[in-house]
Amino acid sequence: MASRVKTGATAGAGNGNGAAANGKAGKAAAAAEAKPKPFLQFDPHLTPKSSTYRSAQVVGEGVFGDVRKCFSKKMKKFYALKKIKYKKAEDGFPVTALREIQITQRLSHPNVIKLKEVAVTPAAVHDIGDDRFCYLVFPVIEHDLCGLIGNKDWNPKPNHIKCLIQQLFRGLKYIHANSILHRDIKSANILVSRHGVLKIADFGLARPYRPESVSAQYTGLICSRWYRPPEILLGVDKYAPAHYTAAVDIWSAACVVGELVARDVILKSRAGKSDKELDITQLTLIHELCGSQEFDTWRAWRDSWISFKDKRRSTLSQRFTPKASALGGQHFARQFVKFAMFLFRVNPDARPTATAVLAHDFFKSTPPPSLPSEVPLPQEECREINTRRSRPGHSKQSQQQSHSQQHQPRSHSQQQPRSRSQQQQRRGPASKRAKIGGT
Template identity: 30%
Template sequence: MSTSAGTLTPSRKRSKWDQEDENEEAQPPLSIKPSKRRVKARTRSPEPSQPDASTSAGQALPSPFRSSHSVYVPPRTRHPSILPSRSVYSYERLNQIEEGSYGVVFRARDKQNGDIVALKKLKLDEEKNGFPITALREINALMSCRHENVVGIREVVVGDTLTQVFVVMDFIEHDLKSLLTLMPSPFLQSEIKTLMLQLLSAVNHCHANWILHRDLKTSNLLMNNRGTIKVADFGLARRYGDPVGVGGMTQLVVTLWYRAPEILLGATTYSTAVDMWSVGCIFAELLLKEPLFQAQNEIELLSMIFKLLGPPTNNSWPDYSSLPLAKSLSLPSPQPPQFRQKFHYLTTAGIDLMMSLLTYDPERRITAEEALRHPYFTESPLPKHPDLFGSFPSAAAGEKKRKVFDSPSAPARVADYKLLTEFDETS
């Protein structure tokens, strides 16, 4: 019995994958004409699913079993690309800006394009439960709330160890807290309106994307030299649902001076109204050039709130008595609000906006969307264009305040001081 080079041992059990490979190997080149016996053995027409043996270029098509991906899976080009995080050494460190509870912020320069950025190093050295939830919430919130008045996140870079994780954000020259402290005079009414419109626009965008900031204050509002502010530091931010606060929410939120009264009284479910109370405190701080409630503890803060707004009543806050800590407080005697005495130069529309923001009942507190349409922003003086704002030296950029040389003081009168004319007379 004659054998050929392609003959296999009949005792070997061959699968369909083996047969396909062998057929490809045994197939003669396209330039050799197959024998009549082989052609006669393959008189059946090929199945519709089988590709043609050759192309116009004279090259064999790959077998369907040799496909680079399954026919049921779309090509990789339809999926988002997954790239590894860049190294932090892609940036040149310039100087440290500040250190907070959740990270240290540096100013740095991108070595590829020269952009100046802010690098926030997450504090992971003492973390025992894996990656901190606060950092995950901050990154998720910044990615969900991309807005012209929210600080932009660029990427996350890593160092040599697992504890070296940096969030790369846009660099902004100032924060409002430092600016209010260093400014020789407070903002004008037209400038305050512009800043408040930008803040309300950013807060409204966050709330529309189901994000609570929960730590709005002047030190977390950044401002560049073109009059644009950006909300930053989303370390306490979190996504919420509808209804708000299902399953309870922590009370350890919002810096004390900007904390809403419902949180001070132990509420475990709260809404976007806690951010609006903080906006009201920021509005007052822009007008007064100092924080509105500079309290040392929660009891003192409640006392200051009661003094400005008057003690809560069943009319002003129907749910007050149901709060956990309400029964432990003794309310002062009823008195009217003291807004007009506190803000002497604010217009009637401005007082109305302030009272709408600093309202006891969270259900009646004005929303960011409603505040943007308040008549205060359409009365004279109108909001100033951001490009018309003045510029200031940036402490974050390491710029020093320009030294102001004092002019000579007026001459003091001395008894033996002789005028020039007296010298002329004696000479």
Template identity: 30%
Template sequence: MTLTPLPLTVSILSVVNRVNGKLVALKVIRLQEEEGTPFTAIREASLLKGLKHANIVLLHDIIHTKETLTLVFEYVHTDLCQYMDKHPVGLHPDNVKLFLFQMLRGLSYIHRRYILHRDLKPQNLLISDTGELKLADFGLARAKSVPSHTYSNEVVTLWYRPPDVLLGSTDYSTCLDMWGVGCIFVEMIQGVAAFPGMKDIQDQLERIFLVLGTPSEDMWPGISSLPHFKPGRSVCGFLVQSIQLHNRLFDNHLTGLGYVDHAEDLASKFLQCFPKNRLSAQTALNHEYFSDLPPRLWELQDMSSIFTVPNVKLQAESGDSIQVCAQRNSHGKASSDSKH
């Protein structure tokens, strides 16, 4: 049997920059001659080149040869997935707040530029040795301002994929990313994924609707026109549930949120089945959940870290600081192995 080689192979390496002696991370994409440069790599490079923000991984350079396309990124020690693996019962509430604030800063920046990330998940949120969170892996990112209003629905890792995309919607905006924010927010607090589907899209939808209630046309205008919606019966066989039951299920399934002031309210505004009801990144930054943070955080320039503000720092997690965690995971990660 003859195996057909994949059109590209991606490798992640860490090397020392000879100019300044600092580590950089290389994303090496090996090209097949007959295929040329893959459009996902071109898209990632072109988008990242124009993004300059403290909470977005910095692309230093692009090296293009006949055999490879190499993206040279700043070196970042670990990612949120690895960090949470070290602390499986949930993160310190203060650290959750600082990570979420940084995530929203980065998303607000790209959303203002009409760019969607489209693959938000803990593996694509890098964390530096100082606790700075950076959006990474823009291989699935897409500028909204292209002529077509239709996008692929084969985006976002299943656990972080919103119900509208699961039901086949290909017409979406920044609200796609905001569902992922809600899922990651819950996961940071409670230590387990909000909707950990184990089988397929159907299973993922069932897990979401078990917690949030099965939407109807009244609750979600336009749901009946989505490709995977089954007319004449409720989605996934669930009965349409009342708002009161929805709230009780939310409380029972998404544990831990009630112990953090305003966390449950914020999470519920991200995790809205109807896309247009989801809170935007910019609006979320002004939610009461962040009211105890220093006001100077809202005055920072794009390239300024939140840790330049006095008294803003991460708390030790179960006796282990992020510096220790970073040293244990210092294998250089510029991007995850997400499906492009």
């Protein structure tokens, strides 16, 4: 696969070394080396054709296209093919797909999905129209957490829940240690094999980041709304660059942890017509769960454009104790509530790292996490596409509209990060903060 998709730096390294000893040719090559390299060089002519795979069934749907379970005529086994659509050759290959290819090739961990290869549609198909397709080829994983949670016949015990949570944060620890932000952690993107091995998947929104930088700016259009952290929901202008850290993935993972025990999405906003109204509703749900004290100690919230009408106490204990008690008794309920309070920190600077999560007493107390092979799993495949639960975005069409907005060109002024004074002017004085929540 390395011969099919390669990084720009690797492709040019040999030219630079040889040119230094060859006079004018060396100067020309050195000048070429000085030019910015593409993030990846992708040559469709060097990849296998999608016709070598025979489609069997759709196992996933998303904004970018569907995921199909396909049979490899060459390898005589099934693979999952994620479809990527792009336009004319002169428009280039989608940068998000290039990132996903590089990241899923680069990462190698038992709890992270691994890319096998990239396949493309045959050249003859390209003559039919302007659309081009490539397929990211992954191993088939039988279940995802969304499908398992929606299966009433799936009844894991506390040690099995701990095993899955532990694997989730082991995967996140590895991803963050490699300076990658996933930015779309949710139950549908957490796969579980028939052997109980959890794998973090769907790196379509992932990107490299600089952990040491306190000023790096990234897009605010990340995470499904039900799993979106408060620092992103609080953004004044989601189309403007924003600074955030790996803490965004920890919040989303905390929502998945709560979902595993509650057996339902824990922050499910529905009311609101516009994106802003939906974000405010989501913030209100977080306020009801975490309480006012969590927000009051967060400086970004105190300086923000909105505030809550009333003070609330945290409802984490009331929310999780009944479900956790039914799952493993009062002892497990106390463990889990304490663990949930550790995870659900509104202030991203106070949120634990994946390393800190793995060191928590939750994994050391009785019962200890089981082995992955001991996690009970249904015989039939359980995936999000097979459940009847609605998802944020409400429809595939609205998700596509949201995605198209994400990639619309923006003016130069929109792309520049705002200074603190500019942000404060846009928000208005604290005395005029919009009041939300309450009755």
